Amino acid sequence: TVPRWFERDGFWRAPDAADLFARYTELALPVVSEGVRYVCTINEPNIAAMLAGGEDASNLVAYGLPNPDLQVADALLASHKRSREVLSQVDGLKSGWTVATQAFKAVDEPGAAEATREYGYVRDDWYSEMAAGDDFVGVQAYTQTFVGPEGPRPVAEGLETTLTGWEFWPPAAAEGIRSAWELSGHVPVMVTENGIATADDTRRIAYTQGALEGIHDTIEEGVEVLGYQHWSALDNYEWASGFRPTFGLIAWDRDTFERTPKASARWYGGVARANGLERSSAD
Known part of the structure; x- marks a missing residue:
C-alpha cells in the first residue's frame, strides 16, 4: 500500500518517487535503527510492479502472473538504492529487498526453455540480479510453476495443492536460495517468507520439514544463508x-481474539530451540 497522496501525484511513476522514498526512510530511521540488524527496503518489488500493471491482487498467483510495469520496476530499484544510502548512515545495519521467487521451470517441449527465460526474467530473476552489492537478498518462496512454449501452466491434475491453489512443493525455499545466490553474485540470502496455507496441520509440518532440509542442503553447498522466517506466526x-488460506502456526478466534498454538507451532519451536533438524525417514 502507498499513501493516497502518493498515488494521486503519480505513484511510482512520478519523477520524484525515489526522492520521496529516501525522505520516508530518513523519517523511519530513528525507529528502525534501534536494536535492528536487518532492514528490508521494499517487500516483493516484483509483485508491486505486477500490481502496478493493473492486475487485481486476487489474481496474483504463481500460475499466470501478469505483465509487470517496467517503468515502476525501475523506479522501485532507484528507490531501493536511495533508501539503502540513507540506511548506511547506521553502522552495522544491513539492508536489502525481498523477492517473491517463483521457481519457473521449462517443460520438455520445443521452445519452452526460451519462453521460460523470457517469462521469468522480468517477473523474478531481474530483481535478484539487481540485489548485487546489497547486504542481503530476501527470498520468499512457496511453490513451483512449469512453463510451456505458450506460457505458464496450471498445476497438473492429481498433484497435491494448498489452499491458495499452489502445488505442495517443499523444495521451493532451497531453489529460491540457490537462484538468488547465483543471480546476485553471491549476496547473502535470508529466507524472509516460507510456509503453506493448509487446514491439515500435519501437512504444514511435512512441508516445513522438507523446506528446512532443503535449506540445510544449500548451506552445505556453500551458500551463505543468514536465517529463516516462517510465514506465518498467526493465521x-x-x-x-x-x-480462508490459513498459513499460521497459531490459530485465532476472530470474535474473542483467543490464540491457539497448533501442533506445528510446538514442532517448529522444538526445531528452533534445538537449532537443529532430524532428517525425515525418507532420507
Missing part, C-alpha cells in the same frame, strides 16, 4: 483471498 488476512 492472517490474505489480501488476495481473505481469511
Whole structure:
C-alpha cells in the first residue's frame, strides 16, 4: 500500500518517487535503527510492479502472473538504492529487498526453455540480479510453476495443492536460495517468507520439514544463508483471498481474539530451540 497522496501525484511513476522514498526512510530511521540488524527496503518489488500493471491482487498467483510495469520496476530499484544510502548512515545495519521467487521451470517441449527465460526474467530473476552489492537478498518462496512454449501452466491434475491453489512443493525455499545466490553474485540470502496455507496441520509440518532440509542442503553447498522466517506466526488476512488460506502456526478466534498454538507451532519451536533438524525417514 502507498499513501493516497502518493498515488494521486503519480505513484511510482512520478519523477520524484525515489526522492520521496529516501525522505520516508530518513523519517523511519530513528525507529528502525534501534536494536535492528536487518532492514528490508521494499517487500516483493516484483509483485508491486505486477500490481502496478493493473492486475487485481486476487489474481496474483504463481500460475499466470501478469505483465509487470517496467517503468515502476525501475523506479522501485532507484528507490531501493536511495533508501539503502540513507540506511548506511547506521553502522552495522544491513539492508536489502525481498523477492517473491517463483521457481519457473521449462517443460520438455520445443521452445519452452526460451519462453521460460523470457517469462521469468522480468517477473523474478531481474530483481535478484539487481540485489548485487546489497547486504542481503530476501527470498520468499512457496511453490513451483512449469512453463510451456505458450506460457505458464496450471498445476497438473492429481498433484497435491494448498489452499491458495499452489502445488505442495517443499523444495521451493532451497531453489529460491540457490537462484538468488547465483543471480546476485553471491549476496547473502535470508529466507524472509516460507510456509503453506493448509487446514491439515500435519501437512504444514511435512512441508516445513522438507523446506528446512532443503535449506540445510544449500548451506552445505556453500551458500551463505543468514536465517529463516516462517510465514506465518498467526493465521492472517490474505489480501488476495481473505481469511480462508490459513498459513499460521497459531490459530485465532476472530470474535474473542483467543490464540491457539497448533501442533506445528510446538514442532517448529522444538526445531528452533534445538537449532537443529532430524532428517525425515525418507532420507
